[in-house]
Amino acid sequence: MATINEVAKLAGVSKATVSRVLNNRPVSSETYAKVMKAIRELKYQPNAQARSLSLRRAKVIGLIAPDLQGVFHGPIIMGVEQVLQNNDFNLIVSRVQSKEYRLAKMLKEKKVDGLIITTPRQIGEKAILALKRDNFPVVVIDGNVGKQVSSVEIDNYQGAFQATEHLIKLGHTRIAVISSPPSFRESQERLLGYQDALKQYNLPFDSTMVREGDYLLPSGEREMEKLLALPSPPTAVFAFSDLMAIGAIHCLFKKGFSVPKDMAVIGFDDSIVAQSFYPPLTTVRQPIMEMGVVAARKMLAILSGEEVEPTHVILQTSLVVRASCGADLHQ
Amino acid sequence: MATINEVAKLAGVSKATVSRVLNNRPVSSETYAKVMKAIRELKYQPNAQARSLSLRRAKVIGLIAPDLQGVFHGPIIMGVEQVLQNNDFNLIVSRVQSKEYRLAKMLKEKKVDGLIITTPRQIGEKAILALKRDNFPVVVIDGNVGKQVSSVEIDNYQGAFQATEHLIKLGHTRIAVISSPPSFRESQERLLGYQDALKQYNLPFDSTMVREGDYLLPSGEREMEKLLALPSPPTAVFAFSDLMAIGAIHCLFKKGFSVPKDMAVIGFDDSIVAQSFYPPLTTVRQPIMEMGVVAARKMLAILSGEEVEPTHVILQTSLVVRASCGADLHQ
DNA sequence: TATACAATTTAAACCGGTTTCATTACAATT
């Protein structure tokens, strides 16, 4: 590969002048032509490493996540990468394993200009705050680690409220919840949305109606079984993930029940499994990819100096009505 | 951030000596101690850009794919990243948009040391061969672009053979196929596996039994409908993706059929939707994540000079028997 | 004690860019 020195020699100018041409700084038109000719002839491509070293920015940002695939992190990666690509940045993805260690490394090595961190719960909030203290550009997705770190979240309260309200409007009064671990912030927010919806429609809150799952299918199946064993079982179930909703339906099908006739079921996420299941699952759509888009834009804004104060954006959910609650039959 | 010069000054040695300590080259034990002390005190972290420039390798490899999420590319990313992380490499992921352009750029800029390219069909095989001609390290996943480029593939023939054989052994003789576009190499390989299985069990091949889909759910639903309209419809369907298999089942359910009682259905991929569907889908498992693992290992081998001649590994599929073919009832 | 040799260490060059500062060339002003 040719270097800037070879281009300079071939064009008969100094490397400073070649650099000027490359960066669109004023040069005479004849010089410009000479240099461009040499660049073409040598098929010259500037060395990103040398440029990064000199400019002290890599034009790469890092994304740290507990997982790089799946219905949640996959779309986030897509969203982030799309924005970065359009702005001539690259994306390094890294699965967090050894806790905080690798986090800081990439930044301090200057391998990346900034870090987008998803579900910081799994990483350790202190580690993130430490980065922020060292003044590294950090954006957090789906988790608020305090006012000083920019974040992108979804409105869990709103999503749960919508789902519950939908079931209430379909006439259900005994609505169960299959929740996620109570220690997770989003569990609390969603539970609050559920309770407030009940309250708004003057329905009593019954704590036996709330069960705890772990987001995965088997827990949905298991908790549905427990709900059916109740003296007075629910007529509708709101699960905090599509997979748990589907698990609940597995349980129902195995016992010969029909959905939505015998039980209305609603999920959360609107992942690929929701639309492909039969009956197609009514669910709360999280704008997951958009979280990635917003986070990436925010990161670029921070790097360009546009965003100096941390900001926190909360994206809205939307209800996707399909067949698992019988809403289509109700008209 | 501290630099090597500051460390050298604090330790009272030259930067060359600090460099030696960093790279585990022989130094006296007192020098070692002095340098390490300075490194700790300054919280020194070597600058990756400077090192890359000097060593002419970035310790980053690029992954180019038409998609960065979903049931196929998600696991590949996981597999690749896992291997790279264990070898202290980073992974840049990039969705291919503007065809060949960006491909070469990252390599020529020296932003990455090598490129792993998935489903090269969408990228243009000539572009890949051009990279190889320029002697850039390239590994291709799920697509063979010729003997000169290392590749990792799965045994499509074998997978289709297994699936078809399974249905035959369950007593089916009219087995339909919902294929993918015939121009795709894997379509041809799978079709051959299907036909050879029929042949081996002395079953006739009937071309009306093979329909063309596009890997997505709606096409499965659509083609199933056509199959049902046949004068003598199949009793079993083998779809070339889980999503198409599920689409076929949607069609059957809507018409009041039962699966597997009225129709056995088998998919391909073993994606998340296969296990979460009801009835759980029997399918051909592709070792997708393993493809990423193997590709990454191969890339590292190329970069370290271990692998000089291109190699081609073909991973085996396996049949995952669940409920959609009724095999569990047959015992 | 002088000499040879190996083991450490350092100074300087290099990787390939960007940028500061000085210089040159040239047109405009008085």
Place this chain on the structure above:
DNA sequence: AATTGTAATGAAACCGGTTTAAATTGTATA
């Protein structure tokens, strides 16, 4: 014609590492 100002260019320093070649140190040998 002398002076001033401006635009274009080049030389050299710099970014922060690695590496080569030369210098230094200490030890063993003659």
